[in-house]
Amino acid sequence: MMTSKKVIETNKLSRVFKNGEIKVNALTDIDMVIYEGDFVAIMGASGSGKSTLLHIIGCLDRPTSGEYKLDNVQVNNLDKNQLADIRNQKIGFIFQSYNLLSRTTALENVELPLIYNRTGQFSNSKELAKKALDQVGLSDRIYHRTNELSGGQQQRVAIARAIVNNPTLILADEPTGNLDSKSSFDIADLFVQLNDQGKTIVMITHEAEIAQFAKRKIFLRDGRILSDKTIEKRSTRELALKALEKPAGPQNEWP
Amino acid sequence: MAMKRLLKICKVAFQSINKNRTRSLLTMLGIIIGVGAVIMTISAGEGATMHVQNQISGLGTNLLMIQTKTEHKAGINVRMGRPIDKKDLEILQKNAVWMPNISPLLAIGAQAIGPNGYKSTMVYGVSYDYFYISSRELQSGSFFTDEDVKTAKKYCVIGETIREELFPGTDPIGRQIRIDKVPFTVVGLLTEEGSGGMQDMDDIILAPYTTIQNRLYGHRRGYTMIMASALSEDHILDAKTETIELLRESHKIKEADDDDFEIMTQIELQEITGNITGILTILMGAIASVSLIVGGIGIMNIMLVSVTERTREIGTRLAIGARESDILTQFLIEAVVLSLAGGVIGVVLGIAGNQMIYEATGFFIPTALYSILIGFGFSALVGVAFGYFPARKAAKLNPIDALRYE
Numbered sequence: 001m002m003t004s005k006k007v008i009e010t011n012k013l014s015r016v017f018k019n020g021e022i023k024v025n026a027l028t029d030i031d032m033v034i035y036e037g038d039f040v041a042i043m044g045a046s047g048s049g050k051s052t053l054l055h056i057i058g059c060l061d062r063p064t065s066g067e068y069k070l071d072n073v074q075v076n077n078l079d080k081n082q083l084a085d086i087r088n089q090k091i092g093f094i095f096q097s098y099n100l101l102s103r104t105t106a107l108e109n110v111e112l113p114l115i116y117n118r119t120g121q122f123s124n125s126k127e128l129a130k131k132a133l134d135q136v137g138l139s140d141r142i143y144h145r146t147n148e149l150s151g152g153q154q155q156r157v158a159i160a161r162a163i164v165n166n167p168t169l170i171l172a173d174e175p176t177g178n179l180d181s182k183s184s185f186d187i188a189d190l191f192v193q194l195n196d197q198g199k200t201i202v203m204i205t206h207e208a209e210i211a212q213f214a215k216r217k218i219f220l221r222d223g224r225i226l227s228d229k230t231i232e233k234r235s236t237r238e239l240a241l242k243a244l245e246k247p248a249g250p251q252n253e254w255p
Numbered sequence: 256m257a258m259k260r261l262l263k264i265c266k267v268a269f270q271s272i273n274k275n276r277t278r279s280l281l282t283m284l285g286i287i288i289g290v291g292a293v294i295m296t297i298s299a300g301e302g303a304t305m306h307v308q309n310q311i312s313g314l315g316t317n318l319l320m321i322q323t324k325t326e327h328k329a330g331i332n333v334r335m336g337r338p339i340d341k342k343d344l345e346i347l348q349k350n351a352v353w354m355p356n357i358s359p360l361l362a363i364g365a366q367a368i369g370p371n372g373y374k375s376t377m378v379y380g381v382s383y384d385y386f387y388i389s390s391r392e393l394q395s396g397s398f399f400t401d402e403d404v405k406t407a408k409k410y411c412v413i414g415e416t417i418r419e420e421l422f423p424g425t426d427p428i429g430r431q432i433r434i435d436k437v438p439f440t441v442v443g444l445l446t447e448e449g450s451g452g453m454q455d456m457d458d459i460i461l462a463p464y465t466t467i468q469n470r471l472y473g474h475r476r477g478y479t480m481i482m483a484s485a486l487s488e489d490h491i492l493d494a495k496t497e498t499i500e501l502l503r504e505s506h507k508i509k510e511a512d513d514d515d516f517e518i519m520t521q522i523e524l525q526e527i528t529g530n531i532t533g534i535l536t537i538l539m540g541a542i543a544s545v546s547l548i549v550g551g552i553g554i555m556n557i558m559l560v561s562v563t564e565r566t567r568e569i570g571t572r573l574a575i576g577a578r579e580s581d582i583l584t585q586f587l588i589e590a591v592v593l594s595l596a597g598g599v600i601g602v603v604l605g606i607a608g609n610q611m612i613y614e615a616t617g618f619f620i621p622t623a624l625y626s627i628l629i630g631f632g633f634s635a636l637v638g639v640a641f642g643y644f645p646a647r648k649a650a651k652l653n654p655i656d657a658l659r660y661e
Contacts, residue, residue: 055655058574060573060574060653060654060655061653061655080578080579081578081579081580084573084576084577084578084579085576085578086576087573087574087575087576088575088576088577089576091576093574093575095574095658099567099570099571099574099658100571101274101568101571102274102564103274103275104270104274108270112572112575113575113576115263115264115266115267116572116575116576116577116578116581117576118260161575165576
């Protein structure tokens with residue numbers, strides 16, 4: 001199955017934060033390969049380094065040591081502008097707090113990555129933005145401003161913004177962290193749909209039932225990979241909703 | 256390609272101004288107040304200067320005033336030399352080449368009583384030449400003549416303010432008034448000069464200096480001053496040099512000694528008033544600077560308050576692939592557009608304010624071009640600086656730090 005190309009490849013990736021005298025090893029020797037079309041959930045307690053890992057993968061931060069190849073491009077030596085272009089062309093970011101521009105319509109928010117695109121291949125940015133909003137099921141909310149949308153809808157706008165530039169990789173940092181359970185499952189279900197269309201997705205979450213939607217689950221502890229498993233029984237929206245009605249059972253799959 | 260990018264960023268900048276209307280308006284308000292206040296205060300100072308200067312040149316630009324030198328001692332003006340008197344007058348009248356008109360001037364404060372009222376005023380004893388020197392005209396009656404002066408006739412010419420007080424609603428020509436109990440016949444009424452700022456040019460009585468000297472001047476020696484007019488404005492220095500030579504000789508002043516008299520010309524008068532109004536302009540400038548600083552602080556405040564929100568916005572933009580230069584361009588455009596718009600509105604309001612003052616008080620204030628430049632320049636500088644530099648700081652941040660900025 002995994003004969004496709006490597007989207008992410010890391011080799012002894014480490015990140016050390018220096019805060020005066022104190023050194024914190026946020027990540028230590030991460031070796032990880034993610035192939036095209038995968039859907040990976042990264043889990044771990046707070047402080048386990050999962051956010052730092054996502055930031056490095058997303059070219060928002062640089063590793064202290066080690067190598068990182070994104071889509072076969074060595075990323076760790078690139079300068080600021082090159083990193084910005086990679087974020088613009090290869091990565092779609094989804095944040096816990098949406099990070100949409102306030103008082104701005106859904107359409108304008110989704111268009112934004114295309115405005116900063118330097119390749120000149122997206123001349124029809126409005127059309128593409130509409131298409132992306134359609135993909136996340138918001139075609140009837142195009143001209144609504146962000147403050148007129150619910151949390152779930154705002155996150156959908158953020159997802160549309162992440163996919164509008166047809167990125168190699170979609171990164172989500174606790175995408176359901178600010179949402180109620182039902183909206184969370186809707187968003188997770190949307191990720192599954194996008195993944196079915198061939199998108200590679202890496203998602204951070206600390207909610208086990210959300211992680212269960214993914215194909216693969218990586219656990220981090222203290223900056224190291226604790227486990228890396230393929231998920232056998234993937235969850236769906238319907239299963240998750242049904243499970244909501246029952247009290248939490250022993251089927252929780254902690255390693 | 257680059258052009259197209261700039262256009263796109265422009266669009267983003269205008270979008271941002273439009274979305275954050277309150278913030279944009281408040282920023283502009285600071286600039287509007289700053290520019291408007293500077294224009295109005297500086298222009299008011301300039302207007303006052305112009306007003307005073309007009310008045311002085313209205314006296315005649317070729318005027319000379321010859322006075323005894325006075326020195327300021329222990330709070331009072333003390334005459335230092337011998338007084339300017341009849342002998343000086345005669346020497347000047349006989350020998351002066353550059354001064355066709357010479358008149359003594361004796362000034363006294365006196366009470367004028369007419370049939371229907373009375374007024375404290377200034378009475379000037381002058382010769383017929385004075386009417387040429389001062390270039391004042393009559394609305395009715397006639398001036399007293401050289402002959403009247405020689406024979407010390409009790410004639411007088413009065414100004415409009417005096418007429419209003421002493422002869423309300425009637426023709427004063429040929430009527431009698433009393434100046435400090437001495438009866439005078441009114442022979443002429445001066446054309447209205449308008450209230451010239453500090454001094455009412457129409458609150459004046461002119462009479463032959465001989466009469467004043469005989470009847471009202473008491474035992475004082477000499478004249479208050481001698482007034483003369485040079486042939487033309489170009490010969491005012493010749494006239495001055497000539498007067499100095501004649502009077503030094505007449506006063507028998509040795510080579511090494513200073514003059515015991517003073518000659519004031521229009522040029523010196525203008526210098527003195529120039530000094531006064533210069534101080535006025537500086538004062539106005541100080542007030543204007545305060546309003547500029549207040550406006551500047553207003554701009555600063557609103558810019559700094561919005562930094563938190565803007566930093567997170569910058570973080571978002573960086574995260575989705577904007578380059579640092581994209582962000583900087585956007586913020587620079589925003590700052591420039593707001594500053595320019597605010598500046599233009601401020602200029603319009605400043606000029607309108609001057610116009611309003613003119614309509615309310617009749618005091619015309621010409622809008623000084625340099626006040627527009629100063630006001631506009633400073634406000635634009637503050638606006639752009641405080642719009643741009645916080646944004647530059649934010650754009651240089653690591654995107655993650657910008658996103659987490661509290």
